[in-house]
Amino acid sequence: MDLELTGKRALVTGSSAGLGRAMAKLLAAEGAAVVVHGRDGERAEGVAREIREAGGTAHAVVGDLSDDGGAEHVARAATAHGPVDILVNNAGFYRHLSWAEATPDEWRDTYNVNVVSGVRMIRHLVPAMRERGWGRVVTIGGGLASQPTGALPQYNATLAARHNLAVSLARELKGTGVTSNVVSPGAILVDATRELITGIGPGHGWGDTWEEIRPNAVRAIAPNDQERFGEPEEIAAAVAYLCGPRAQYVSGATIRVDGGLVRSAF
Ligand SMILES: NC(=O)c1ccc[n+]([C@@H]2O[C@H](COP(=O)([O-])OP(=O)(O)OC[C@H]3O[C@@H](n4cnc5c(N)ncnc54)[C@H](OP(=O)(O)O)[C@@H]3O)[C@@H](O)[C@H]2O)c1
Numbered sequence: 001m002d003l004e005l006t007g008k009r010a011l012v013t014g015s016s017a018g019l020g021r022a023m024a025k026l027l028a029a030e031g032a033a034v035v036v037h038g039r040d041g042e043r044a045e046g047v048a049r050e051i052r053e054a055g056g057t058a059h060a061v062v063g064d065l066s067d068d069g070g071a072e073h074v075a076r077a078a079t080a081h082g083p084v085d086i087l088v089n090n091a092g093f094y095r096h097l098s099w100a101e102a103t104p105d106e107w108r109d110t111y112n113v114n115v116v117s118g119v120r121m122i123r124h125l126v127p128a129m130r131e132r133g134w135g136r137v138v139t140i141g142g143g144l145a146s147q148p149t150g151a152l153p154q155y156n157a158t159l160a161a162r163h164n165l166a167v168s169l170a171r172e173l174k175g176t177g178v179t180s181n182v183v184s185p186g187a188i189l190v191d192a193t194r195e196l197i198t199g200i201g202p203g204h205g206w207g208d209t210w211e212e213i214r215p216n217a218v219r220a221i222a223p224n225d226q227e228r229f230g231e232p233e234e235i236a237a238a239v240a241y242l243c244g245p246r247a248q249y250v251s252g253a254t255i256r257v258d259g260g261l262v263r264s265a266f
Pocket of ligand 1: 013015017020044063064066093140141184192
């Protein structure tokens with residue numbers, strides 16, 4: 001199926017690594033010109049180069065989205081070669097903290113990076129999409145938004161906020177040709193999650209090696225019908241669908257890509 005992304009320009013925040021990298025690569029393979037973004041210039045340029053070497057169009061933009069100036073710089077650089085039609089708000093971070101460890105400062109920092117950064121980019125880029133009468137905002141949420149665990153409370157709450165603001169934005173964009181939707185991953189294996197799971201595995205009695213830890217970690221923290229962690233490319237596929245014209249009638253929706261981890265029927 002042609003997703004009809006040729007001629008569109010997409011900014012994927014946090015695409016120097018992990019899920020964002022897979023999204024940037026797939027959007028480019030589907031014909032979009034992609035702006036790769038991260039704070040680490042070498043990694044961001046590396047992903048852009050990979051895309052170009054595969055025949056796609058990409059350039060890298062570097063900046064920290066946790067303050068207004070950094071976000072403005074990223075928005076300006078991303079639009080330097082033309083308007084952004086597609087914004088994927090993906091940049092974020094998670095630290096495996098308990099309630100006791102998650103200080104008020106940690107809550108504030110996590111909310112700022114995971115929620116307010118996305119709001120900053122929406123404020124910079126959506127008005128022009130509105131004027132052109134076409135655009136896409138895809139927000140990366142997560143299963144922990146609706147099914148939080150006792151750990152990472154400061155992170156779970158930011159995912160819930162992302163789901164909420166994305167639906168609010170869809171209502172605000174009524175009749176404009178611009179849509180706002182959420183892709184909600186379960187537990188997806190990227191370097192950062194593998195590192196986290198390997199770190200806490202022995203303490204939880206899941207084993208010592210990755211081969212031992214992996215199945216036990218799936219059962220303990222992400223039990224799902226596919227009995228495995230997800231792959232970044234599986235998240236990218238849902239994002240790419242929402243970014244194209246074929247998804248015009250999808251508004252304020254959540255596509256869960258979690259193997260059935262979230263148990264709700266709706
Ligand atoms: N992996 C999962 O299982 C999972 C599940 C649900 C939701 N998510 C969400 O998916 C998104 C990507 O997660 P991931 O697992 O792919 O993480 P990751 O591999 O650590 O990648 C995070 C990306 O965000 C960027 N980033 C972090 N803080 C930033 C900041 N202040 N300003 C600008 N860029 C920043 C990083 O760029 P630099 O390192 O170059 O700065 C990197 O490109 C996150 O928002 C996360 O909440 C992930």
